[in-house]
Amino acid sequence: MSGLRRKLPSSHALFVFEAAARHENFSRAAEELNVTQPAVSRAVAALEAHLGTPLFRRGKSGARLTSEGQRLRDVVSGAFADIGAELDALASRRDGKTPITLSVSTAFTAHWLMPRIGRLRAAFREIDLRFQMIPGPVDGPTGDVDLAMRYLTADPGEALFVMQEAHIPVCAPSLHETALRGEATCILLDPEGTKAHGGGTLGFADYAIVLQGAMIGQGVAEGWLNIVAHWLCEGHLLPCVDALSITVRDCYLLNRAPEDRRAIAAELAIWIRDELHKDLTRLDHTFPRLGITRLLAPRGTG
Structure with missing residues (x-):
């Protein structure tokens, strides 16, 4: 050494x-x-x-x-992967829990996962859940994490299909009438940092902050459905139009866990998918004109 x-x-x-x-x-x-x-x-x-x-x-x-x-x-x-695996094994033997690292966006963590983190912990008491949180686009390499949410144009293998990617403008109920008239400020994702854009727009580098601004009535934000589903269900956000925009990408949960953790990582992936599908099915009943349930099946199967 x-x-x-x-x-x-x-x-x-x-x-x-x-x-x-x-x-x-x-x-x-x-x-x-x-x-x-x-x-x-x-x-x-x-x-x-x-x-x-x-x-x-x-x-x-x-x-x-x-x-x-x-x-x-x-x-x-x-070498780093080998060291990390051994450290995880030592931790697992110490406390009896299986360490699982989940790679997701900061916005998904803050606005969808955290409201149900208690239920997740209750369902997976044997997991020591750790996070790799990504502030920017969630489409890059998975690194050495066990489970990663990624938005891709093709099935990458060893992955669980979650939903077709879609978005819709959203705002707080207090701003809804103003938004429908087209008079509300737009809140945008701006990778360069926080700044005023002029012309009735605001920009923030982290999408989690973009949504926070929309929720407190500061403007209209583009709502990526898997992230805003919880707040739409709770009525803290409302859609501003009657049609979804569906992209060419799909949301997957990629299982990259080693063999001794792969089964529990797969169970966690299924739990996340099923919880999200419950939200989206509920939203389909509330906003039937959006046709949300079509997003739950892979393209070409429905």
């Missing part, structure tokens, strides 16, 4: 490199590590200087791994 320390500028450099290599995007790596993008860039540059070889090719489209970077990524990712 002492020899390895001499080959690295710091042990932290491997964690930064692994995140940057997995995303091939320094900004996303910074979000995951809770540091700034320049800090990731500096750490990677220091590692490259120490090794005397470039690991990334920088460009406008992001940071792409060189052949040397790809080889190092494969070794580091494999």
Whole structure:
């Protein structure tokens, strides 16, 4: 181990490199590590200087791994996965619970999962549930998590179909009449940060905040149905039109758990899907013109 320390500028450099290599995007790596993008860039540059070889090719489209970077990524990712699996096994033997890491968006966690977290814990007392929460688009690699919600255009295998992706403008009941007249502020997802856009619009970098703004009557937000389903059921949000917009993507729960945890991860995936389907079936009775139940079957089967 002492020899390895001499080959690295710091042990932290491997964690930064692994995140940057997995995303091939320094900004996303910074979000995951809770540091700034320049800090990731500096750490990677220091590692490259120490090794005397470039690991990334920088460009406008992001940071792409060189052949040397790809080889190092494969070794580091494999080592991290082995270490993580052993740490999980030690924790499981200590407290008798099975650790399961769930990768979902911050918005899904805040607005759909948290209102029913008590029921989830009661249903899965044997699970030590952990979260990888994603503030941006939920369509990237799963990394080393056990269960991941992702929005994809094709079935990726080892996945549970949840629903067809769809959205509809939503607002608080207090703003509904104003929204129907087209006079309400629009609240948008703005990946660049929080700012006023002018022309009656607001932008926020995290969709969870976008929905929070809509719920307290600050404007109309585009409501992705799997995330807003709970608040629509509870009457805290209302649809502003009578037609859904259905995208070309489907929502899946990808089971990437190792063999000893795969069965319990599959049970958790089914629980999440069934709970969401209960919400959507309830909404179909409340807003029959939307035709929500068609979203519950894979395309071409209904």
